[in-house]
Amino acid sequence: MSKYDVVMGAVITKPRTSLENKTGSWRTRRPVVDVEKCVNCLLCWIYCPDSAIIRLEDHIAINYDYCKGCGICAEECPRKAITMVEEG
Template identity: 50%
Template sequence: MPDIAKPYPVTVGGNLPTKFQGWCQAQPVIGDKCTRCLLCWVYCPDGAIRQAGQRLVVDYDYCKGCGICAHECPINVITMVEVVREQSDE
């Protein structure tokens, strides 16, 4: 398994990871049955999948909520969860 605990300077797909700007409507959550096959890490266009100990986690500072990881997971253990934000009075 490659060391994917830290953000890569360039993603596998060749993109420069950029920080999330607060506009996504859903975020992925990786379930406990993840086999760490790394397909989600390979496909994530923003390098937002990280290793944390023995688990894979999503770095929400970089995730854009595109859902590609959930679509590509072969055992469907990634759930896209709606982001609920409090409305501003301004």
């Protein structure tokens, strides 16, 4: 009915379409997890502003597609299991 290929009223009809937006490209430093040290306390998970911490069975992993490299996880990790390294 409309010749314009947009949804009436700018409604976004699906949730979390921002997943297309890979903000990992913003990163200048990357967090690296030492899984030996990680006790899976999940503090990094709750504090990550970018929902970029993946919960695994025994430890966490970083979702580099979205991690912007802020370093909060490394800062808040009580076991110092995460270190920030320069992006190559």
